[in-house]
Amino acid sequence: MVVRELELDLDAFEGPFDLLLTLVLKEELDLAEVDVAGVVLAFVERLTHRDELDLDACGEFLVLVSALLELKARGLFPDEDAELADLEPEEAAEELARRLAAYRRMKEAATWLAERLEAERDRFFRVGPAPLAPRAEPRLAPQEPAQLAAALRALAVEPPPVSLRHMALRFPPVAQFLERFRAILRRRRRFDFDVEVGALSRVEQAVAFLALLELRKADEITIAQAAPFAPIRVASGEERSSGDERRAEWTVHSA
Amino acid sequence: MDRPLRLIATNPVDRLARTVEALLVVASQPLDVAELAAAADDEPERVETALGLLAERYREGRSGVVLERVAGGWAFRAAREAADACARLFERPVQRGLSGAALETLAIVAYLGPCTRPDIARIRGVAADSAVAGLVERGLIAEAGRDDAAGGAVRYRTTPLFERVFGLESLSELPRLDDLGGDADEIRERLHAVAEKRPA
Amino acid sequence: MDRPLRLIATNPVDRLARTVEALLVVASQPLDVAELAAAADDEPERVETALGLLAERYREGRSGVVLERVAGGWAFRAAREAADACARLFERPVQRGLSGAALETLAIVAYLGPCTRPDIARIRGVAADSAVAGLVERGLIAEAGRDDAAGGAVRYRTTPLFERVFGLESLSELPRLDDLGGDADEIRERLHAVAEKRPA
Numbered sequence: 001m002v003v004r005e006l007e008l009d010l011d012a013f014e015g016p017f018d019l020l021l022t023l024v025l026k027e028e029l030d031l032a033e034v035d036v037a038g039v040v041l042a043f044v045e046r047l048t049h050r051d052e053l054d055l056d057a058c059g060e061f062l063v064l065v066s067a068l069l070e071l072k073a074r075g076l077f078p079d080e081d082a083e084l085a086d087l088e089p090e091e092a093a094e095e096l097a098r099r100l101a102a103y104r105r106m107k108e109a110a111t112w113l114a115e116r117l118e119a120e121r122d123r124f125f126r127v128g129p130a131p132l133a134p135r136a137e138p139r140l141a142p143q144e145p146a147q148l149a150a151a152l153r154a155l156a157v158e159p160p161p162v163s164l165r166h167m168a169l170r171f172p173p174v175a176q177f178l179e180r181f182r183a184i185l186r187r188r189r190r191f192d193f194d195v196e197v198g199a200l201s202r203v204e205q206a207v208a209f210l211a212l213l214e215l216r217k218a219d220e221i222t223i224a225q226a227a228p229f230a231p232i233r234v235a236s237g238e239e240r241s242s243g244d245e246r247r248a249e250w251t252v253h254s255a
Numbered sequence: 256m257d258r259p260l261r262l263i264a265t266n267p268v269d270r271l272a273r274t275v276e277a278l279l280v281v282a283s284q285p286l287d288v289a290e291l292a293a294a295a296d297d298e299p300e301r302v303e304t305a306l307g308l309l310a311e312r313y314r315e316g317r318s319g320v321v322l323e324r325v326a327g328g329w330a331f332r333a334a335r336e337a338a339d340a341c342a343r344l345f346e347r348p349v350q351r352g353l354s355g356a357a358l359e360t361l362a363i364v365a366y367l368g369p370c371t372r373p374d375i376a377r378i379r380g381v382a383a384d385s386a387v388a389g390l391v392e393r394g395l396i397a398e399a400g401r402d403d404a405a406g407g408a409v410r411y412r413t414t415p416l417f418e419r420v421f422g423l424e425s426l427s428e429l430p431r432l433d434d435l436g437g438d439a440d441e442i443r444e445r446l447h448a449v450a451e452k453r454p455a
Numbered sequence: 456m457d458r459p460l461r462l463i464a465t466n467p468v469d470r471l472a473r474t475v476e477a478l479l480v481v482a483s484q485p486l487d488v489a490e491l492a493a494a495a496d497d498e499p500e501r502v503e504t505a506l507g508l509l510a511e512r513y514r515e516g517r518s519g520v521v522l523e524r525v526a527g528g529w530a531f532r533a534a535r536e537a538a539d540a541c542a543r544l545f546e547r548p549v550q551r552g553l554s555g556a557a558l559e560t561l562a563i564v565a566y567l568g569p570c571t572r573p574d575i576a577r578i579r580g581v582a583a584d585s586a587v588a589g590l591v592e593r594g595l596i597a598e599a600g601r602d603d604a605a606g607g608a609v610r611y612r613t614t615p616l617f618e619r620v621f622g623l624e625s626l627s628e629l630p631r632l633d634d635l636g637g638d639a640d641e642i643r644e645r646l647h648a649v650a651e652k653r654p655a
Binding site for chain 2: 470472473474475476477478479480481482486490493494495496518519520531532533534536537539540541543544545554555556579580581582584585586653
Binding site for chain 2: 027030032033105106107109110111112113114116117119120121122123124125126127128129130132133134136154159
């Protein structure tokens with residue numbers, strides 16, 4: 001099953017998943033308009049039509065859809081100063097609700113403008129000057145040359161650096177965990193995922209899990225879990241070294 | 256009236272009204288009472304009276320030219336009944352068809368006041384460059400200095416043309432944001448519901 | 456008449472006259488009978504009749520808006536009695552300063568020598584079209600040939616009026632910017648480097 005060929009039929013978009021991603025990355029499609037849950041549903045539906053669980057497809061899908069969600073979330077919750085991660089769950093829910101409501105209001109405002117525009121369809125006026133109006137001579141009072149120097153100096157002022165602190169905090173690089181798991185597997189043949197990441201933050205755990213899927217995808221490891229929520233056991237798989245390029249690619253996507 | 260009666264009908268306000276009419280027909284944008292009074296070299300109160308007379312004469316249904324109060328001033332426009340004819344005159348009408356992205360961007364600039372492309376992008380979740388460029392080209396928004404004076408991003412504000420196209424007397428006619436989509440409670444409830452289902 | 460008779464008095468030529476009035480008030484150039492007839496979707500002869508009615512209503516001495524027949528067709532103009540007021544309207548605004556966008560654009564053209572709109576946009580980080588158009592209209596910058604590279608975009612230089620307004624004998628009298636670079640090329644490089652770091 002090829003995830004990128006997954007056919008989607010959403011309000012904002014109809015076509016293969018691959019095209020959706022392309023349009024989103026080229027900013028020709030507003031991700032805010034995309035129902036990501038709809039994408040997930042479409043994928044799950046496709047999965048149920050198959051007898052076997054396609055782990056490769058699941059891994060790829062998880063990576064893509066989480067990148068999509070991250071992009072969308074970052075767009076919807078832009079206030080970089082407020083660190084949701086530092087908030088208690090109740091506070092975080094409050095903050096989320098506040099921001100969602102703010103965004104929704106702006107969408108409502110756009111709807112109001114659209115309706116207004118429609119209602120004013122039959123209102124015509126002249127934009128330029130009247131055909132026989134005298135020509136306006138734009139006149140300017142004497143100016144100081146120092147203003148020009150100041151304007152150019154202002155353009156040469158370095159902008160303050162964009163803070164990436166929150167991104168580092170929220171999204172440690174996947175590569176970090178790839179290296180870490182590979183190092184563990186060089187020392188011993190298997191390890192228990194929950195034990196290895198137990199002390200980490202929730203976000204780090206999530207990224208570690210993505211790294212795990214990535215290693216599985218490259219056939220570097222095998223993963224076993226006795227039952228849902230049971231410990232995840234990781235063992236080194238057949239030695240292959242095809243993962244390097246892809247790892248780099250997705251680190252870029254996730255950053 | 257504090258002026259002597261005249262038998263010959265050259266009512267001074269009538270004359271002022273004709274001057275105001277003339278100013279309105281040559282102007283390329285709405286003129287406010289102060290501008291009209293300065294150009295007509297007359298009292299603002301009398302200009303208001305003249306505008307009252309003209310608004311009655313140039314009113315919808317009575318005249319093909321309509322005097323309207325818009326964008327902080329007064330301007331002539333075409334009567335609505337002539338909309339089809341006007342549409343035929345302009346093959347590409349100026350104020351038609353704004354994309355969803357353009358409308359959202361316009362809403363943000365109109366409500367938040369001068370703001371930068373990064374501001375807009377943060378709220379909308381996508382880069383605003385093409386939407387902003389399109390709105391600038393249509394004259395609906397314009398540059399309004401830079402953020403933090405030096406080195407910051409360029410800020411944009413809506414223009415009087417925006418108010419004209421949307422038929423607003425001023426930005427204060429926009430509906431209050433609080434009255435729009437104010438369903439924070441509903442959203443909060445849904446979030447709480449989701450949070451409760453999540454395994455700890 | 457191919458229209459059904461109506462008992463209520465809506466004289467069709469009156470209605471057509473209102474449409475013609477509306478067309479004339481939105482047009483930014485004179486309209487001839489054929490254009491008016493096409494837009495009004497009516498007979499040229501009837502449009503002529505309507506124009507006759509309107510010419511009577513909008514005539515010198517009776518109205519501040521006067522309908523005039525000119526070479527290219529028909530257009531509204533201001534009444535002659537309002538000439539002084541119109542002159543005041545158009546002369547009054549002696550602008551005290553330039554907008555931030557205009558100053559930045561002017562500074563770039565003045566210090567870096569002839570440059571194209573893409574050059575200016577690259578340094579400012581925003582499209583320069585409206586700023587450049589405004590400065591050209593004011594006569595502060597003018598076209599100066601085309602760029603050899605870059606698809607032959609039009610280049611702009613400052614004008615003698617610019618030097619007069621800024622009280623300069625020549626461009627060499629501009630305040631020095633040694634802190635930014637030794638010559639125009641160095642300054643340009645510095646500005647490009649900064650522009651790339653600015654938030655989009």
